[in-house]
Amino acid sequence: MQRKNAIAAGVALIIGWSSLVQAGEVSGMVTARGARNSANVVVFVEQAEGPFPVPSEHARMDQKGLKFNPHVLPVLVGTTVDYLNSDNVMHNVFTSSEAAEKFNLGTWPQGEFRPFTFKKQGTAVMLCNVHPEMEAWVVVLQNPYFALTDESGAYTIKNVPAGTYTLKLWHEKLKKYEPQTVEVQNTGKAVVDFTLTK
Numbered sequence: 001m002q003r004k005n006a007i008a009a010g011v012a013l014i015i016g017w018s019s020l021v022q023a024g025e026v027s028g029m030v031t032a033r034g035a036r037n038s039a040n041v042v043v044f045v046e047q048a049e050g051p052f053p054v055p056s057e058h059a060r061m062d063q064k065g066l067k068f069n070p071h072v073l074p075v076l077v078g079t080t081v082d083y084l085n086s087d088n089v090m091h092n093v094f095t096s097s098e099a100a101e102k103f104n105l106g107t108w109p110q111g112e113f114r115p116f117t118f119k120k121q122g123t124a125v126m127l128c129n130v131h132p133e134m135e136a137w138v139v140v141l142q143n144p145y146f147a148l149t150d151e152s153g154a155y156t157i158k159n160v161p162a163g164t165y166t167l168k169l170w171h172e173k174l175k176k177y178e179p180q181t182v183e184v185q186n187t188g189k190a191v192v193d194f195t196l197t198k
């Protein structure tokens with residue numbers, strides 16, 4: 001009897017493990033018309049079945065050379081972002097966006113950071129009181145299945161569980177595109193391309 005239980009537990013473990021490792025991949029190209037290049041487009045699964053554990057590792061948005069880096073940062077809702085100051089000047093990071101609870105983090109010296117935890121879905125513009133030309137975006141998403149395009153427009157979303165999803169885009173300026181339905185198979189690779197315009 002005990003042995004039977006052990007075997008059953010082993011089988012359950014294997015099934016559990018295989019459902020974890022069997023996930024597909026979605027990749028493709030976004031052609032952005034009306035932007036300098038096709039970079040910094042967030043490609044994301046609109047809705048997926050959770051819950052999703054919040055990553056214990058914080059995301060980071062650097063202030064370096066009087067710029068935010070990265071310029072666009074997609075995160076899972078609940079993620080904490082550390083705002084690092086790498087410059088030898090003071091910045092004053094704040095936002096007017098509801099998704100970031102209109103925070104004002106104040107100023108802090110070089111080499112130090114201030115954290116903020118994003119608890120609401122949505123997009124939040126990052127601004128600096130000292131340098132009006134500084135601007136960046138945090139895109140807070142329902143699930144961890146998202147990716148950012150490179151300059152060529154290429155993106156890859158890894159480890160997507162099998163299922164049918166709606167894929168959407170976010171770009172700071174370009175808003176027109178057709179959302180796409182994608183069917184992801186276990187260990188499969190789906191290719192989805194987009195055209196994005198003003």
Ligand SMILES: [Cu+2]
Pocket residue numbers: 066090091092128129130131134
């Ligand atoms: Cu600044």
